[in-house]
Amino acid sequence: MTEYIPYAGPSVSELEVAYVAEAARDAWYRGAYTFTRRFEQSFADYVGVRHAIAVPHCTSALHLALLALGIKEGDEVIVPECSWIASAAIITYVGAQPVFADIDPTTWCISPESIERLVTPKTRAVIPVGLYGLPADMPAIRKIAEKFKIHVIEDAAQSLGGKHSGKMSGSAADVAAFSFGGTKTLTTGEGGMFVTDDEAIFERAQFLRDHGRSRANYKNFLNTEVAYKYRMSDLQAAFGLAQLERIDELLAKKRRIFEWYRMRLGDVPGLALNAEPPEFVNSYWMTTVVLDPSIGLTTADVRSRFEEYGLDVRPFFHPMSSLPAFAGYPKVEEAQKGNSVAYSISPRAFNLPSALELSEAQVDRVCDLLKTFLKTAGRSSKLPSPSAIPDWPMTARAKVRSVG
Incomplete structure (x- = not known):
């Protein structure tokens, strides 16, 4: 088999193993939720907020955010075109309508100008998404939110x-949501975190995530509303706590991987990599490439060619207004016509392998292969021979699988 290189994957040390073993042994009876509480407090301290609630996934954190803020049927919530569907799906969970905004051509995050154009009397919130590691322009978005008196829910997955501007992603919104899925820099396998500085929002979210019972009436099993079961287990929290204690190491690995790519691809004509504007720090979750239209290669072209060599390359997010899931929703046709940046970038962009255990030699192989594709683009649709790639194993087609 050709060496398989995944697009994402975790870094797991003996610390995670030890913490999970401790939780499996001791986090019961009076020790129940010990690791969950430690993880929540440590995470809140890291982000720089007062409150954190560990939940099963980022989707549940976003859902809780809308519920706690009172978003309901008839309301509109603005989201960026390019994100995972969870950023918009949760809006429909509460009966509200997603309104899709265009993205910035350099950062690929939601365009503040697009947000302002889309605000109506029905708009109750905006959900900026930090895409592939770069936070959205929260200072600009906060100004718009204050002008129109709407909530900001940061999807910091x-x-x-x-x-x-010196503030951690997740610290400048009314509520923020994080993901700890298997592909994320900090993982618990599945999991997420709800964070806020607002005491009332925190108390409401705590109540809603535990089937509608308050912390004061926890042992009375007195449910005063029909709500939800959005809790994280101690085993997951133990793993997450260990990951959080290693967060500087994990982020340094991500930055090093991006630097390897930048050194090899940064000066290649017609190719753009993740941006890091002044006053921003990119955490480089996924090294991402946008090809110039003149090259003549699409995301689908590049992925099919990489797959012949066992490389798992991930597509850039599709514009959500183009998804069959949202066909027929209000304002979808308007988004399809108006969000030209998202519709231009998405078909010619992709994520390169960015797993935390990626080696520099593997990055060399990825970059050599991509450069070969770019050289042959427009001249022939035939795949270059594996012998054209230095040190690439001469074997049959690899079976490509996903991580996380």
């Missing part, structure tokens, strides 16, 4: 460790 991909941008843990990123910063904007």
